[in-house]
Amino acid sequence: MNFEMILAADARLSGKKRITPLLNSPFIDELVGRPTYLKAECLQHSGSFKFRGAFSAISALKNNERRKGIIAYSSGNHAQGIAMAAKMHNIPSTVIMPADAPKIKIENTRKLGAEVILYDRYRESRELIGEKLQQKFGAVLVKPYDDPNVIAGQGTAGLEIAEQARELGIDEADLLVCCGGGGLTSGIALACAENAQNFKVRPVEPAGYDDVVRSLVSGRREKNEKNPGSLCDAIVTPSPGILTFPILRGFCHSGLVVTEDEVLKAMKIAFERLKIVIEPGGAVALAAALYHSEFLDSKTILVVASGGNVDPETFAKALSFC
Protein backbone atom coordinates (compact mmCIF):
# COMPACT_ATOMS: atom_id res chain seq x y z
CA MET A 1 0.00 0.00 0.00
CA ASN A 2 1.67 3.19 -1.16
CA PHE A 3 1.10 6.57 -2.79
CA GLU A 4 1.67 5.19 -6.29
CA MET A 5 -1.39 2.96 -5.84
CA ILE A 6 -3.48 6.07 -5.23
CA LEU A 7 -2.16 7.64 -8.44
CA ALA A 8 -2.96 4.42 -10.32
CA ALA A 9 -6.49 4.35 -8.85
CA ASP A 10 -6.91 7.99 -9.85
CA ALA A 11 -6.00 7.12 -13.43
CA ARG A 12 -8.53 4.25 -13.50
CA LEU A 13 -11.23 6.53 -12.00
CA SER A 14 -10.53 9.38 -14.41
CA GLY A 15 -13.76 10.37 -16.17
CA LYS A 16 -15.69 7.95 -13.95
CA LYS A 17 -15.63 9.59 -10.53
CA ARG A 18 -17.10 13.01 -9.94
CA ILE A 19 -14.63 15.68 -8.84
CA THR A 20 -16.72 16.91 -5.93
CA PRO A 21 -16.64 20.59 -5.01
CA LEU A 22 -14.99 22.18 -1.98
CA LEU A 23 -17.79 24.34 -0.51
CA ASN A 24 -17.72 27.15 2.03
CA SER A 25 -19.96 29.74 3.62
CA PRO A 26 -19.25 32.93 5.58
CA PHE A 27 -21.79 31.69 8.15
CA ILE A 28 -19.83 28.50 8.80
CA ASP A 29 -16.52 30.39 8.89
CA GLU A 30 -18.00 32.52 11.65
CA LEU A 31 -19.30 29.54 13.63
CA VAL A 32 -15.96 27.72 13.39
CA GLY A 33 -14.00 30.93 13.91
CA ARG A 34 -11.75 30.18 10.96
CA PRO A 35 -12.00 29.76 7.18
CA THR A 36 -13.60 26.34 6.73
CA TYR A 37 -14.03 24.33 3.53
CA LEU A 38 -16.08 21.19 3.09
CA LYS A 39 -15.36 18.47 0.52
CA ALA A 40 -18.86 17.43 -0.55
CA GLU A 41 -18.46 13.68 -1.13
CA CYS A 42 -22.21 13.36 -0.62
CA LEU A 43 -22.32 14.58 -4.23
CA GLN A 44 -20.18 11.64 -5.39
CA HIS A 45 -21.82 8.97 -7.57
CA SER A 46 -23.94 6.65 -5.39
CA GLY A 47 -24.15 9.39 -2.74
CA SER A 48 -20.88 8.75 -0.93
CA PHE A 49 -17.09 8.46 -1.34
CA LYS A 50 -17.51 4.66 -1.38
CA PHE A 51 -17.92 4.72 -5.16
CA ARG A 52 -14.24 5.63 -5.45
CA GLY A 53 -12.97 2.57 -3.58
CA ALA A 54 -15.47 0.20 -5.14
CA PHE A 55 -14.68 1.30 -8.69
CA SER A 56 -10.96 1.29 -7.94
CA ALA A 57 -11.06 -2.29 -6.65
CA ILE A 58 -13.23 -3.66 -9.45
CA SER A 59 -11.30 -1.87 -12.19
CA ALA A 60 -8.01 -3.25 -10.79
CA LEU A 61 -9.20 -6.84 -11.36
CA LYS A 62 -8.41 -8.68 -14.56
CA ASN A 63 -11.36 -9.51 -16.82
CA ASN A 64 -11.25 -13.21 -15.95
CA GLU A 65 -11.05 -12.42 -12.23
CA ARG A 66 -14.20 -10.32 -12.17
CA ARG A 67 -16.19 -12.35 -14.68
CA LYS A 68 -18.03 -14.24 -11.93
CA GLY A 69 -19.06 -11.06 -10.23
CA ILE A 70 -18.42 -9.23 -6.99
CA ILE A 71 -19.46 -9.96 -3.42
CA ALA A 72 -19.43 -7.31 -0.71
CA TYR A 73 -20.73 -6.74 2.79
CA SER A 74 -21.71 -3.27 3.85
CA SER A 75 -23.94 -1.21 6.09
CA GLY A 76 -25.07 0.58 2.96
CA ASN A 77 -22.72 3.04 1.31
CA HIS A 78 -20.10 0.51 0.19
CA ALA A 79 -23.08 -1.57 -1.03
CA GLN A 80 -24.29 1.21 -3.31
CA GLY A 81 -20.77 1.97 -4.49
CA ILE A 82 -20.18 -1.69 -5.37
CA ALA A 83 -23.57 -2.03 -7.10
CA MET A 84 -22.93 1.03 -9.27
CA ALA A 85 -19.30 0.20 -10.05
CA ALA A 86 -20.18 -3.43 -10.89
CA LYS A 87 -22.93 -2.23 -13.22
CA MET A 88 -20.48 0.08 -14.98
CA HIS A 89 -18.26 -3.00 -15.55
CA ASN A 90 -21.24 -5.07 -16.73
CA ILE A 91 -20.76 -7.72 -14.05
CA PRO A 92 -23.16 -8.99 -11.37
CA SER A 93 -22.86 -8.08 -7.68
CA THR A 94 -24.19 -9.55 -4.44
CA VAL A 95 -24.21 -7.46 -1.29
CA ILE A 96 -24.72 -8.64 2.28
CA MET A 97 -26.43 -5.89 4.30
CA PRO A 98 -27.79 -5.69 7.86
CA ALA A 99 -31.57 -6.07 7.95
CA ASP A 100 -31.82 -2.84 9.96
CA ALA A 101 -29.80 -0.68 7.53
CA PRO A 102 -31.58 2.51 6.39
CA LYS A 103 -34.31 1.59 3.91
CA ILE A 104 -33.04 4.02 1.30
CA LYS A 105 -29.67 2.23 1.24
CA ILE A 106 -31.17 -1.24 0.81
CA GLU A 107 -33.61 -0.06 -1.88
CA ASN A 108 -30.99 1.87 -3.80
CA THR A 109 -28.53 -1.02 -3.76
CA ARG A 110 -31.20 -3.26 -5.28
CA LYS A 111 -32.24 -0.64 -7.83
CA LEU A 112 -28.61 -0.18 -8.85
CA GLY A 113 -28.66 -3.83 -9.89
CA ALA A 114 -27.13 -5.74 -6.97
CA GLU A 115 -28.64 -8.77 -5.33
CA VAL A 116 -29.09 -7.94 -1.65
CA ILE A 117 -28.85 -10.57 1.11
CA LEU A 118 -30.03 -9.30 4.50
CA TYR A 119 -28.52 -10.60 7.76
CA ASP A 120 -29.05 -10.05 11.48
CA ARG A 121 -26.13 -7.92 12.64
CA TYR A 122 -26.52 -9.01 16.26
CA ARG A 123 -26.46 -12.78 15.61
CA GLU A 124 -24.69 -13.41 12.32
CA SER A 125 -21.22 -12.62 10.98
CA ARG A 126 -21.21 -10.82 7.64
CA GLU A 127 -17.62 -11.88 7.11
CA LEU A 128 -18.62 -15.57 7.40
CA ILE A 129 -21.60 -15.18 5.07
CA GLY A 130 -19.32 -13.42 2.59
CA GLU A 131 -16.70 -16.15 2.70
CA LYS A 132 -19.30 -18.87 2.16
CA LEU A 133 -20.76 -17.08 -0.86
CA GLN A 134 -17.31 -16.50 -2.24
CA GLN A 135 -16.45 -20.20 -2.00
CA LYS A 136 -19.79 -21.21 -3.52
CA PHE A 137 -19.81 -18.89 -6.55
CA GLY A 138 -16.15 -18.05 -7.04
CA ALA A 139 -16.94 -14.36 -7.06
CA VAL A 140 -14.44 -11.80 -5.78
CA LEU A 141 -15.01 -10.37 -2.31
CA VAL A 142 -14.34 -6.62 -2.13
CA LYS A 143 -14.02 -5.65 1.52
CA PRO A 144 -15.28 -2.24 2.61
CA TYR A 145 -11.91 -0.93 3.85
CA ASP A 146 -9.29 -3.63 4.39
CA ASP A 147 -8.34 -3.84 0.72
CA PRO A 148 -5.38 -1.93 -0.77
CA ASN A 149 -7.24 -0.97 -3.94
CA VAL A 150 -10.22 0.25 -1.91
CA ILE A 151 -7.95 2.41 0.25
CA ALA A 152 -6.24 3.67 -2.91
CA GLY A 153 -9.61 4.61 -4.41
CA GLN A 154 -10.67 6.53 -1.31
CA GLY A 155 -7.27 8.23 -1.40
CA THR A 156 -8.20 9.89 -4.68
CA ALA A 157 -10.44 12.18 -2.60
CA GLY A 158 -7.26 13.25 -0.82
CA LEU A 159 -5.54 14.07 -4.13
CA GLU A 160 -8.50 16.28 -5.05
CA ILE A 161 -8.57 18.03 -1.67
CA ALA A 162 -4.84 18.76 -1.87
CA GLU A 163 -5.21 20.21 -5.36
CA GLN A 164 -8.37 22.21 -4.62
CA ALA A 165 -6.84 23.62 -1.42
CA ARG A 166 -3.68 24.62 -3.30
CA GLU A 167 -5.81 26.51 -5.82
CA LEU A 168 -7.31 28.45 -2.90
CA GLY A 169 -3.85 29.21 -1.52
CA ILE A 170 -4.29 26.94 1.51
CA ASP A 171 -0.97 25.37 2.43
CA GLU A 172 -1.65 24.46 6.06
CA ALA A 173 -4.84 23.01 7.55
CA ASP A 174 -6.49 20.61 9.95
CA LEU A 175 -8.27 18.08 7.73
CA LEU A 176 -11.13 16.30 9.52
CA VAL A 177 -12.39 13.02 8.09
CA CYS A 178 -15.45 10.97 9.04
CA CYS A 179 -14.00 7.64 10.12
CA GLY A 180 -15.42 4.12 10.34
CA GLY A 181 -13.02 1.32 9.45
CA GLY A 182 -10.51 3.89 8.26
CA GLY A 183 -10.50 3.33 4.49
CA LEU A 184 -11.24 6.97 3.63
CA THR A 185 -9.12 8.41 6.42
CA SER A 186 -6.08 6.26 5.66
CA GLY A 187 -6.37 6.88 1.91
CA ILE A 188 -6.57 10.63 2.44
CA ALA A 189 -3.74 10.56 4.98
CA LEU A 190 -1.48 8.70 2.53
CA ALA A 191 -2.35 11.13 -0.26
CA CYS A 192 -1.68 14.16 1.94
CA ALA A 193 1.58 12.75 3.30
CA GLU A 194 2.85 13.12 -0.25
CA ASN A 195 0.84 16.03 -1.68
CA ALA A 196 -0.09 18.25 1.28
CA GLN A 197 2.46 17.69 4.00
CA ASN A 198 1.23 20.54 6.21
CA PHE A 199 -2.27 19.09 6.49
CA LYS A 200 -3.00 17.43 9.82
CA VAL A 201 -5.39 14.60 9.00
CA ARG A 202 -7.64 13.77 11.95
CA PRO A 203 -10.27 11.01 12.16
CA VAL A 204 -13.64 11.95 13.65
CA GLU A 205 -16.01 9.39 15.18
CA PRO A 206 -19.32 9.37 17.03
CA ALA A 207 -19.27 8.88 20.81
CA GLY A 208 -19.49 5.17 21.70
CA TYR A 209 -17.84 4.21 18.40
CA ASP A 210 -14.48 5.92 18.89
CA ASP A 211 -12.32 2.84 18.30
CA VAL A 212 -9.95 4.62 15.91
CA VAL A 213 -9.54 7.67 18.13
CA ARG A 214 -8.73 5.47 21.14
CA SER A 215 -6.48 3.20 19.07
CA LEU A 216 -4.39 6.19 17.98
CA VAL A 217 -3.88 7.03 21.65
CA SER A 218 -3.09 3.49 22.85
CA GLY A 219 -1.15 2.41 19.79
CA ARG A 220 -3.10 -0.82 19.34
CA ARG A 221 -6.40 -1.77 17.69
CA GLU A 222 -9.05 -1.00 20.32
CA LYS A 223 -12.57 -2.39 20.07
CA ASN A 224 -15.97 -0.77 20.62
CA GLU A 225 -18.30 -2.43 23.07
CA LYS A 226 -21.28 -3.98 21.32
CA ASN A 227 -23.57 -0.98 21.35
CA PRO A 228 -27.06 -0.84 19.92
CA GLY A 229 -27.43 0.71 16.45
CA SER A 230 -26.09 4.24 16.03
CA LEU A 231 -27.60 7.20 14.21
CA CYS A 232 -24.28 7.27 12.33
CA ASP A 233 -24.87 3.86 10.73
CA ALA A 234 -22.32 4.45 7.97
CA ILE A 235 -19.30 4.56 10.25
CA VAL A 236 -20.05 2.04 12.97
CA THR A 237 -17.27 -0.52 12.89
CA PRO A 238 -15.98 -2.75 15.69
CA SER A 239 -12.31 -1.74 15.42
CA PRO A 240 -9.79 -0.18 13.00
CA GLY A 241 -8.91 -2.30 9.99
CA ILE A 242 -5.84 -4.51 9.89
CA LEU A 243 -4.53 -2.73 6.80
CA THR A 244 -5.85 0.72 7.65
CA PHE A 245 -4.58 0.98 11.23
CA PRO A 246 -0.83 1.07 10.49
CA ILE A 247 -1.48 3.83 7.94
CA LEU A 248 -3.68 5.77 10.36
CA ARG A 249 -1.03 5.39 13.05
CA GLY A 250 1.75 6.46 10.74
CA PHE A 251 0.11 9.48 9.16
CA CYS A 252 -2.78 10.79 11.29
CA HIS A 253 -2.90 13.26 14.14
CA SER A 254 -5.13 12.74 17.17
CA GLY A 255 -8.83 12.31 16.45
CA LEU A 256 -12.05 13.87 17.73
CA VAL A 257 -15.34 12.51 19.05
CA VAL A 258 -18.79 14.09 18.62
CA THR A 259 -22.26 13.47 20.05
CA GLU A 260 -25.42 12.58 18.12
CA ASP A 261 -26.94 15.97 18.98
CA GLU A 262 -23.90 17.70 17.47
CA VAL A 263 -24.30 15.54 14.37
CA LEU A 264 -27.95 16.54 13.92
CA LYS A 265 -27.08 20.22 14.33
CA ALA A 266 -24.27 19.91 11.78
CA MET A 267 -26.67 18.29 9.28
CA LYS A 268 -29.03 21.24 9.69
CA ILE A 269 -26.22 23.77 9.23
CA ALA A 270 -25.07 22.01 6.04
CA PHE A 271 -28.67 22.20 4.80
CA GLU A 272 -29.01 25.90 5.63
CA ARG A 273 -25.57 27.15 4.65
CA LEU A 274 -24.23 24.82 1.96
CA LYS A 275 -27.47 23.45 0.47
CA ILE A 276 -26.27 19.88 0.66
CA VAL A 277 -27.75 16.75 2.17
CA ILE A 278 -25.40 14.88 4.51
CA GLU A 279 -26.20 11.76 6.46
CA PRO A 280 -25.37 11.43 10.17
CA GLY A 281 -22.20 9.42 9.59
CA GLY A 282 -21.15 11.94 6.94
CA ALA A 283 -21.65 14.87 9.29
CA VAL A 284 -19.32 13.95 12.16
CA ALA A 285 -16.32 15.82 10.71
CA LEU A 286 -18.35 19.02 10.22
CA ALA A 287 -19.75 18.60 13.74
CA ALA A 288 -16.19 18.39 15.11
CA ALA A 289 -15.21 21.61 13.30
CA LEU A 290 -18.32 23.40 14.56
CA TYR A 291 -18.29 22.26 18.18
CA HIS A 292 -14.74 21.19 19.02
CA SER A 293 -12.54 23.62 17.14
CA GLU A 294 -10.55 24.25 20.34
CA PHE A 295 -8.71 21.00 19.57
CA LEU A 296 -7.60 22.22 16.14
CA ASP A 297 -4.29 23.94 15.45
CA SER A 298 -4.37 25.37 11.97
CA LYS A 299 -5.64 28.65 10.56
CA THR A 300 -7.79 26.84 8.01
CA ILE A 301 -10.11 23.89 8.57
CA LEU A 302 -10.93 21.32 5.90
CA VAL A 303 -13.77 18.90 6.46
CA VAL A 304 -14.88 15.86 4.49
CA ALA A 305 -18.64 15.23 4.30
CA SER A 306 -18.46 11.59 3.38
CA GLY A 307 -22.02 10.74 2.33
CA GLY A 308 -25.63 11.82 1.93
CA ASN A 309 -27.67 8.62 1.97
CA VAL A 310 -30.20 9.46 4.65
CA ASP A 311 -33.88 8.60 5.02
CA PRO A 312 -36.28 11.56 4.74
CA GLU A 313 -37.50 10.88 8.30
CA THR A 314 -34.00 11.16 9.79
CA PHE A 315 -33.28 14.28 7.77
CA ALA A 316 -36.56 15.86 8.89
CA LYS A 317 -35.52 15.10 12.47
CA ALA A 318 -32.31 17.07 11.95
CA LEU A 319 -34.25 19.96 10.37
CA SER A 320 -36.58 20.22 13.35
CA PHE A 321 -33.68 19.94 15.82
CA CYS A 322 -32.88 22.92 18.07
Place this chain on the structure above:
Amino acid sequence: MNFEMILAADARLSGKKRITPLLNSPFIDELVGRPTYLKAECLQHSGSFKFRGAFSAISALKNNERRKGIIAYSSGNHAQGIAMAAKMHNIPSTVIMPADAPKIKIENTRKLGAEVILYDRYRESRELIGEKLQQKFGAVLVKPYDDPNVIAGQGTAGLEIAEQARELGIDEADLLVCCGGGGLTSGIALACAENAQNFKVRPVEPAGYDDVVRSLVSGRREKNEKNPGSLCDAIVTPSPGILTFPILRGFCHSGLVVTEDEVLKAMKIAFERLKIVIEPGGAVALAAALYHSEFLDSKTILVVASGGNVDPETFAKALSFC
Protein backbone atom coordinates in the same frame (compact mmCIF):
# COMPACT_ATOMS: atom_id res chain seq x y z
CA MET B 1 -26.75 43.45 -24.49
CA ASN B 2 -24.60 40.93 -26.32
CA PHE B 3 -22.48 37.81 -25.93
CA GLU B 4 -19.30 39.82 -25.37
CA MET B 5 -20.84 41.28 -22.21
CA ILE B 6 -21.22 37.74 -20.86
CA LEU B 7 -17.56 37.03 -21.58
CA ALA B 8 -16.61 40.26 -19.82
CA ALA B 9 -18.78 39.35 -16.81
CA ASP B 10 -17.15 35.92 -16.76
CA ALA B 11 -13.72 37.52 -16.58
CA ARG B 12 -14.79 39.77 -13.68
CA LEU B 13 -16.33 36.77 -11.87
CA SER B 14 -13.29 34.56 -12.40
CA GLY B 15 -12.09 33.22 -9.03
CA LYS B 16 -15.13 34.80 -7.33
CA LYS B 17 -18.04 32.66 -8.54
CA ARG B 18 -18.19 28.97 -7.83
CA ILE B 19 -18.16 26.73 -10.91
CA THR B 20 -21.14 24.65 -9.83
CA PRO B 21 -21.22 20.95 -10.75
CA LEU B 22 -23.42 19.26 -13.33
CA LEU B 23 -24.98 16.38 -11.39
CA ASN B 24 -26.81 13.26 -12.55
CA SER B 25 -28.27 10.04 -11.23
CA PRO B 26 -29.32 6.80 -12.93
CA PHE B 27 -32.57 7.04 -10.94
CA ILE B 28 -33.44 10.42 -12.44
CA ASP B 29 -32.41 9.27 -15.94
CA GLU B 30 -34.94 6.45 -15.56
CA LEU B 31 -37.73 8.74 -14.33
CA VAL B 32 -37.17 11.23 -17.16
CA GLY B 33 -36.57 8.46 -19.69
CA ARG B 34 -33.42 10.12 -20.97
CA PRO B 35 -29.96 11.10 -19.72
CA THR B 36 -30.59 14.14 -17.53
CA TYR B 37 -28.04 16.50 -15.98
CA LEU B 38 -28.71 19.17 -13.39
CA LYS B 39 -26.69 22.37 -13.00
CA ALA B 40 -26.63 22.82 -9.23
CA GLU B 41 -26.76 26.60 -8.84
CA CYS B 42 -28.11 26.05 -5.33
CA LEU B 43 -24.43 25.45 -4.53
CA GLN B 44 -23.49 28.92 -5.80
CA HIS B 45 -22.32 31.51 -3.25
CA SER B 46 -25.33 32.95 -1.39
CA GLY B 47 -27.33 29.83 -2.31
CA SER B 48 -28.49 30.83 -5.78
CA PHE B 49 -27.35 31.96 -9.24
CA LYS B 50 -28.19 35.54 -8.21
CA PHE B 51 -24.65 36.02 -6.87
CA ARG B 52 -23.41 35.95 -10.48
CA GLY B 53 -25.57 38.86 -11.65
CA ALA B 54 -25.10 40.88 -8.47
CA PHE B 55 -21.31 40.57 -8.53
CA SER B 56 -21.25 41.22 -12.27
CA ALA B 57 -23.24 44.44 -11.91
CA ILE B 58 -21.31 45.79 -8.91
CA SER B 59 -17.91 44.90 -10.38
CA ALA B 60 -18.83 46.68 -13.62
CA LEU B 61 -19.29 49.99 -11.76
CA LYS B 62 -16.43 52.43 -11.41
CA ASN B 63 -15.08 52.99 -7.90
CA ASN B 64 -16.65 56.44 -7.60
CA GLU B 65 -20.00 55.12 -8.86
CA ARG B 66 -20.27 52.43 -6.23
CA ARG B 67 -18.74 54.38 -3.35
CA LYS B 68 -22.14 55.40 -1.98
CA GLY B 69 -23.34 51.81 -1.93
CA ILE B 70 -25.91 49.66 -3.65
CA ILE B 71 -29.70 49.57 -3.42
CA ALA B 72 -31.73 46.57 -4.56
CA TYR B 73 -35.23 45.19 -4.29
CA SER B 74 -35.73 41.48 -4.19
CA SER B 75 -37.93 38.65 -2.95
CA GLY B 76 -34.79 37.20 -1.40
CA ASN B 77 -32.22 35.59 -3.64
CA HIS B 78 -31.11 38.75 -5.44
CA ALA B 79 -31.02 40.33 -1.96
CA GLN B 80 -28.52 37.78 -0.69
CA GLY B 81 -26.47 37.95 -3.88
CA ILE B 82 -26.28 41.76 -3.62
CA ALA B 83 -25.42 41.67 0.09
CA MET B 84 -22.58 39.21 -0.47
CA ALA B 85 -21.22 40.88 -3.61
CA ALA B 86 -21.36 44.33 -1.96
CA LYS B 87 -19.48 42.99 1.06
CA MET B 88 -16.81 41.55 -1.24
CA HIS B 89 -16.42 45.06 -2.69
CA ASN B 90 -16.36 46.64 0.79
CA ILE B 91 -19.35 48.87 0.09
CA PRO B 92 -22.70 49.16 1.93
CA SER B 93 -25.95 47.75 0.57
CA THR B 94 -29.64 48.36 1.28
CA VAL B 95 -32.22 45.82 0.16
CA ILE B 96 -35.99 46.27 -0.05
CA MET B 97 -37.72 42.94 0.63
CA PRO B 98 -41.34 41.90 1.01
CA ALA B 99 -42.31 41.45 4.67
CA ASP B 100 -43.63 37.95 3.86
CA ALA B 101 -40.44 36.66 2.17
CA PRO B 102 -39.05 33.41 3.64
CA LYS B 103 -37.48 34.15 7.01
CA ILE B 104 -34.21 32.49 6.04
CA LYS B 105 -33.79 34.91 3.13
CA ILE B 106 -34.43 38.03 5.24
CA GLU B 107 -32.14 36.82 8.05
CA ASN B 108 -29.34 35.82 5.71
CA THR B 109 -29.46 39.11 3.83
CA ARG B 110 -29.04 40.96 7.12
CA LYS B 111 -26.30 38.63 8.32
CA LEU B 112 -24.45 39.10 5.04
CA GLY B 113 -24.22 42.77 5.96
CA ALA B 114 -27.06 44.47 4.07
CA GLU B 115 -29.57 46.83 5.62
CA VAL B 116 -33.02 45.33 4.98
CA ILE B 117 -36.14 47.45 4.50
CA LEU B 118 -39.36 45.44 4.56
CA TYR B 119 -42.42 46.49 2.52
CA ASP B 120 -45.97 45.25 2.02
CA ARG B 121 -46.01 43.60 -1.40
CA TYR B 122 -49.77 44.00 -1.76
CA ARG B 123 -49.92 47.73 -1.01
CA GLU B 124 -46.55 49.24 -1.80
CA SER B 125 -44.35 49.43 -4.90
CA ARG B 126 -40.79 48.24 -4.37
CA GLU B 127 -39.74 50.10 -7.48
CA LEU B 128 -40.99 53.41 -6.01
CA ILE B 129 -39.32 52.79 -2.65
CA GLY B 130 -36.11 51.96 -4.49
CA GLU B 131 -36.20 55.13 -6.57
CA LYS B 132 -36.81 57.30 -3.50
CA LEU B 133 -33.89 55.78 -1.65
CA GLN B 134 -31.73 56.14 -4.70
CA GLN B 135 -32.53 59.85 -4.97
CA LYS B 136 -32.01 60.36 -1.24
CA PHE B 137 -28.64 58.62 -0.87
CA GLY B 138 -27.20 58.66 -4.36
CA ALA B 139 -26.59 54.92 -4.21
CA VAL B 140 -26.75 52.77 -7.33
CA LEU B 141 -29.90 50.71 -7.89
CA VAL B 142 -29.14 47.19 -9.19
CA LYS B 143 -32.36 45.75 -10.57
CA PRO B 144 -32.95 42.01 -10.19
CA TYR B 145 -33.15 41.26 -13.92
CA ASP B 146 -33.67 44.31 -16.12
CA ASP B 147 -30.01 45.31 -16.07
CA PRO B 148 -27.56 44.34 -18.85
CA ASN B 149 -24.73 43.52 -16.44
CA VAL B 150 -27.04 41.40 -14.30
CA ILE B 151 -28.18 39.44 -17.35
CA ALA B 152 -24.53 39.10 -18.43
CA GLY B 153 -23.62 37.73 -14.98
CA GLN B 154 -26.40 35.15 -15.06
CA GLY B 155 -25.25 34.23 -18.58
CA THR B 156 -21.97 32.97 -17.13
CA ALA B 157 -23.96 29.96 -15.88
CA GLY B 158 -24.75 29.30 -19.54
CA LEU B 159 -21.06 29.41 -20.49
CA GLU B 160 -20.34 26.81 -17.79
CA ILE B 161 -23.22 24.57 -18.86
CA ALA B 162 -22.09 24.67 -22.49
CA GLU B 163 -18.53 23.75 -21.50
CA GLN B 164 -19.50 21.05 -19.01
CA ALA B 165 -21.92 19.49 -21.49
CA ARG B 166 -19.26 19.50 -24.20
CA GLU B 167 -16.90 17.63 -21.86
CA LEU B 168 -19.61 14.98 -21.48
CA GLY B 169 -20.03 14.74 -25.25
CA ILE B 170 -23.50 16.33 -25.21
CA ASP B 171 -24.00 18.37 -28.36
CA GLU B 172 -27.79 18.52 -28.46
CA ALA B 173 -30.19 19.03 -25.54
CA ASP B 174 -33.33 20.60 -24.15
CA LEU B 175 -32.13 23.04 -21.50
CA LEU B 176 -34.80 23.86 -18.93
CA VAL B 177 -34.40 27.01 -16.83
CA CYS B 178 -36.39 28.18 -13.80
CA CYS B 179 -37.81 31.51 -14.91
CA GLY B 180 -39.04 34.58 -13.02
CA GLY B 181 -38.25 37.95 -14.64
CA GLY B 182 -36.06 36.18 -17.16
CA GLY B 183 -32.58 37.31 -16.14
CA LEU B 184 -31.16 33.81 -15.82
CA THR B 185 -33.07 32.41 -18.78
CA SER B 186 -32.14 35.24 -21.14
CA GLY B 187 -28.49 35.18 -20.03
CA ILE B 188 -28.25 31.44 -20.58
CA ALA B 189 -30.09 31.69 -23.91
CA LEU B 190 -27.66 34.35 -25.14
CA ALA B 191 -24.67 32.27 -24.02
CA CYS B 192 -26.00 29.14 -25.71
CA ALA B 193 -26.89 30.97 -28.93
CA GLU B 194 -23.16 31.44 -29.31
CA ASN B 195 -21.61 28.44 -27.51
CA ALA B 196 -24.18 25.63 -27.72
CA GLN B 197 -26.33 26.25 -30.73
CA ASN B 198 -28.12 22.90 -30.59
CA PHE B 199 -29.44 23.53 -27.09
CA LYS B 200 -33.13 24.42 -26.94
CA VAL B 201 -33.44 26.79 -24.00
CA ARG B 202 -36.92 26.63 -22.44
CA PRO B 203 -38.24 28.71 -19.53
CA VAL B 204 -40.20 26.87 -16.84
CA GLU B 205 -42.71 28.59 -14.55
CA PRO B 206 -45.18 27.61 -11.84
CA ALA B 207 -48.88 27.48 -12.76
CA GLY B 208 -50.52 30.84 -12.15
CA TYR B 209 -47.24 32.69 -12.74
CA ASP B 210 -46.63 31.67 -16.34
CA ASP B 211 -46.27 35.18 -17.77
CA VAL B 212 -43.09 34.33 -19.73
CA VAL B 213 -44.49 31.11 -21.19
CA ARG B 214 -47.65 32.93 -22.34
CA SER B 215 -45.68 35.92 -23.60
CA LEU B 216 -43.55 33.65 -25.80
CA VAL B 217 -46.79 32.36 -27.35
CA SER B 218 -48.49 35.73 -27.82
CA GLY B 219 -45.37 37.67 -28.72
CA ARG B 220 -46.03 40.46 -26.21
CA ARG B 221 -45.35 40.96 -22.49
CA GLU B 222 -48.28 39.23 -20.76
CA LYS B 223 -49.08 39.87 -17.12
CA ASN B 224 -49.98 37.53 -14.28
CA GLU B 225 -53.14 38.26 -12.37
CA LYS B 226 -52.44 39.40 -8.83
CA ASN B 227 -52.33 36.06 -7.15
CA PRO B 228 -51.66 35.43 -3.48
CA GLY B 229 -48.11 34.36 -2.52
CA SER B 230 -46.73 31.32 -4.28
CA LEU B 231 -44.70 28.45 -2.88
CA CYS B 232 -42.20 29.40 -5.59
CA ASP B 233 -41.51 32.82 -4.07
CA ALA B 234 -38.19 33.23 -5.91
CA ILE B 235 -39.71 33.37 -9.39
CA VAL B 236 -42.99 35.21 -8.94
CA THR B 237 -42.84 38.26 -11.15
CA PRO B 238 -45.70 40.25 -12.70
CA SER B 239 -44.45 40.07 -16.30
CA PRO B 240 -41.28 39.46 -18.36
CA GLY B 241 -38.64 42.19 -18.11
CA ILE B 242 -38.36 45.00 -20.64
CA LEU B 243 -34.77 44.04 -21.41
CA THR B 244 -35.15 40.30 -20.94
CA PHE B 245 -38.23 39.74 -23.08
CA PRO B 246 -36.71 40.55 -26.50
CA ILE B 247 -33.84 38.18 -25.69
CA LEU B 248 -36.22 35.44 -24.51
CA ARG B 249 -38.29 35.94 -27.63
CA GLY B 250 -35.28 35.85 -29.91
CA PHE B 251 -33.49 32.84 -28.44
CA CYS B 252 -35.87 30.63 -26.41
CA HIS B 253 -38.09 27.76 -27.41
CA SER B 254 -41.57 27.30 -25.97
CA GLY B 255 -41.78 27.05 -22.18
CA LEU B 256 -43.37 24.67 -19.69
CA VAL B 257 -45.61 25.08 -16.66
CA VAL B 258 -45.60 22.91 -13.52
CA THR B 259 -47.84 22.56 -10.46
CA GLU B 260 -46.86 23.08 -6.82
CA ASP B 261 -47.28 19.35 -6.15
CA GLU B 262 -44.84 18.56 -8.95
CA VAL B 263 -42.40 21.07 -7.44
CA LEU B 264 -42.56 19.42 -4.00
CA LYS B 265 -42.00 15.99 -5.55
CA ALA B 266 -39.03 17.29 -7.55
CA MET B 267 -37.50 18.75 -4.36
CA LYS B 268 -37.77 15.35 -2.70
CA ILE B 269 -36.20 13.58 -5.67
CA ALA B 270 -33.28 16.03 -5.70
CA PHE B 271 -32.83 15.29 -1.97
CA GLU B 272 -32.92 11.53 -2.48
CA ARG B 273 -30.98 11.21 -5.70
CA LEU B 274 -28.62 14.17 -5.92
CA LYS B 275 -28.17 15.05 -2.22
CA ILE B 276 -28.84 18.72 -2.86
CA VAL B 277 -31.26 21.19 -1.31
CA ILE B 278 -33.37 23.09 -3.82
CA GLU B 279 -36.04 25.63 -3.03
CA PRO B 280 -39.48 25.50 -4.69
CA GLY B 281 -38.68 28.20 -7.25
CA GLY B 282 -35.40 26.42 -8.01
CA ALA B 283 -37.14 23.09 -8.60
CA VAL B 284 -39.56 24.00 -11.39
CA ALA B 285 -37.15 23.05 -14.18
CA LEU B 286 -36.46 19.63 -12.65
CA ALA B 287 -40.21 19.17 -12.13
CA ALA B 288 -40.79 19.88 -15.83
CA ALA B 289 -38.19 17.28 -16.84
CA LEU B 290 -39.69 14.70 -14.47
CA TYR B 291 -43.36 15.22 -15.22
CA HIS B 292 -43.64 16.86 -18.66
CA SER B 293 -40.86 15.28 -20.67
CA GLU B 294 -43.36 14.56 -23.47
CA PHE B 295 -42.91 18.19 -24.51
CA LEU B 296 -39.15 17.82 -24.92
CA ASP B 297 -37.42 16.98 -28.20
CA SER B 298 -33.81 16.13 -27.46
CA LYS B 299 -32.08 12.94 -26.45
CA THR B 300 -30.47 14.65 -23.46
CA ILE B 301 -32.11 16.92 -20.90
CA LEU B 302 -30.27 19.66 -19.04
CA VAL B 303 -31.92 21.29 -16.07
CA VAL B 304 -30.92 24.33 -14.03
CA ALA B 305 -31.66 24.19 -10.29
CA SER B 306 -31.50 27.90 -9.63
CA GLY B 307 -31.44 28.16 -5.83
CA GLY B 308 -31.61 26.42 -2.48
CA ASN B 309 -32.74 29.08 0.00
CA VAL B 310 -35.67 27.30 1.60
CA ASP B 311 -36.99 27.29 5.17
CA PRO B 312 -36.61 23.97 7.05
CA GLU B 313 -40.41 23.81 7.44
CA THR B 314 -41.03 24.02 3.68
CA PHE B 315 -38.30 21.48 2.98
CA ALA B 316 -39.73 19.10 5.57
CA LYS B 317 -43.09 19.47 3.80
CA ALA B 318 -41.48 18.32 0.54
CA LEU B 319 -39.79 15.38 2.31
CA SER B 320 -43.09 14.16 3.75
CA PHE B 321 -44.88 14.65 0.42
CA CYS B 322 -46.27 11.61 -1.43
